[in-house]
Amino acid sequence: MIQFQVTVTVEGGLHARPAALFVSRTSQSQSKITLNKGEKIADGRSILGIMTLGISQGDHLTIQVDGSDEERVAAEIQQLFQQEFAS
């Protein structure tokens, strides 16, 4: 299992559109993906689960990826937060 932290830089937080982008990337993966915001947890394949975490700009998330393609998926998610969400 890989665990890492990201900071949400996307303007307005992880609302419908970026959440849709996030799950479009994770839905192809073989691994189990979990997002943790404080004590709240969401399934990384569930757009509604992610939206109901109420993630705002500046929030810190802990993300866990567990499965056969975890390294590739973790790298993709990190890139998503660092580059695509940041622009």
Add this chain to the structure above:
Amino acid sequence: MLKGIPVSAGIAIAPIVRLSQDQPIAHETAISSADVSSHQSRLAQSIELARQQLEQLRVQTEEQLGAEKAAILSAHLAFLDDPAFTGEMNSAIESQLLSASAAVSQVADQFISLFESMDDAYMRERADDIRDVSRRLIRNLSGEESSVSFPEEPFILIAVDVTPSETLQLPLSHVRGIATVKGGSTSHAAILARSLGIPAVMGVGEALFSQMESETLLILDGATGQLYPAPDEETRKRYEAKAEEEAIERVAYEAMKDLPAKTLDGHRVHLMANMAVPEEADALVASGVEGIGLFRSEFLFMDRSTLPDEEEQFQAYKRVALAFGDKPVIIRTLDVGGDKHLPALALEKEENPFLGFRAIRISLARPELFQVQLRALLRASAFGRLLIMFPMISHLEQLRAAKSILEQAKSQLREEGVAFDENIAVGMMMEIPAACLQADAFAKEVQFFSIGTNDLVQYTLAVDRMNGNIADLYSYYHPAVLRLISQVIEASHRAGIWTGLCGEMAGDPVATELLLGLGLDEFSGAASVMPKVKQRIRTTTIEQAKRTASHVLTLSTTEDVIAFLNNKAE
């Protein structure tokens, strides 16, 4: 006749089409274990059908209305693949022996209440998206495949409420009007109706459905909120004539959309619009208004249990600033009191809320809250042309205190190196007679005045405008009100600043010449009525208007004023 909330002006006369949204859950809720797999496969088919429908709608919306309006449909598509949503529906059929449609309703309701309980206004609105998608799934299940089918001829849509995707699917060439049981003027459908120019009346209540069969001919007046199902010959003729008049006017208004609000002899004033929610911005920009004369910041604070933080407010103001570019937007700081439901502020219910703890009085008593709003406004001012306006000022000390908090916010931002408009203009509402009488003193300390006639009339005449028993006493044509307005404008001009007017009077064409003659510099009303005001301005002269104004100021009763102006207007 039925009556609802007028949300988008215009007259529509056409047969109705009922948007079916019966949720057929009552028919079969519980199923036997033998039927589990058939219900699961029906659910799967309904999801697949929804995917095709949404994909098609997304492509169509993107072509016709642009990528931004289409983006919400991408989110709807993602809901269909969500294991917590459609996956949960599928398991509920098996584990709870629910019918496919009951499973859809149950899972959707959980998410709807979850979203509705969230503090962020944007997230709360997402409950509508869940409703939208689940309604689509249920419709697909009940076999109404073409979820919405519209006739190829003019019609008025009637519905319980209208979801965003339904509004986007309306055939604009045939839909003449919209009437709904629920909803109000700030609902998503209302804003879209205004921006698409479709006459609409909302919040009509259950009578809307009970009094109408399919294809009943309906007259809808979006300016007054009146509905006439199956009208008699005379009513119909009257409205047909009115509709024709409107059509001719619209052509005339369209032709002067980009012309300045200038009298025949060259006196120029500014026509602006009032705005309640940022979603209206694009439509207002397109309508040709010169800016926003009143943007109420209350929408950010309503119906939620915690206060919007600086970031959330900043994003909302910034969005508006960007939409209007170099056109001015006057944002009024929080204007609420004990008569409005504001759980986040935990205000006490008051015996006399209009004379109580409200508006600037709250802001000054809670500077930590006020400062958050001012910081957000200042930060947003870097992205457009914002003006700040304080409501309910009666004492000069209040104005000074508010300005000093604003200065503190400015110096904080300077220290933090955050950009804002250093020359941002500060103004105040003129809605309390005491301030109007002392306008000369206030004029030295602000850059503009905006007269709020709705409250000014109430405070000057001591008439509660919500009290039907004394409604006949409430009028902005009362000579005392007109004298206050005249004094405020004169005092502002002596000090070299300008005066605007936001309130119903600004959009009343009967009052236009009078206000012009009194020297008003800016008119701000509902965008739909401003073309009429512009026409009045463009067909008179400032000399003529001044004569009208000085004559009106000699009249001593409301009746005389109204009679004189009506006579002139005809």
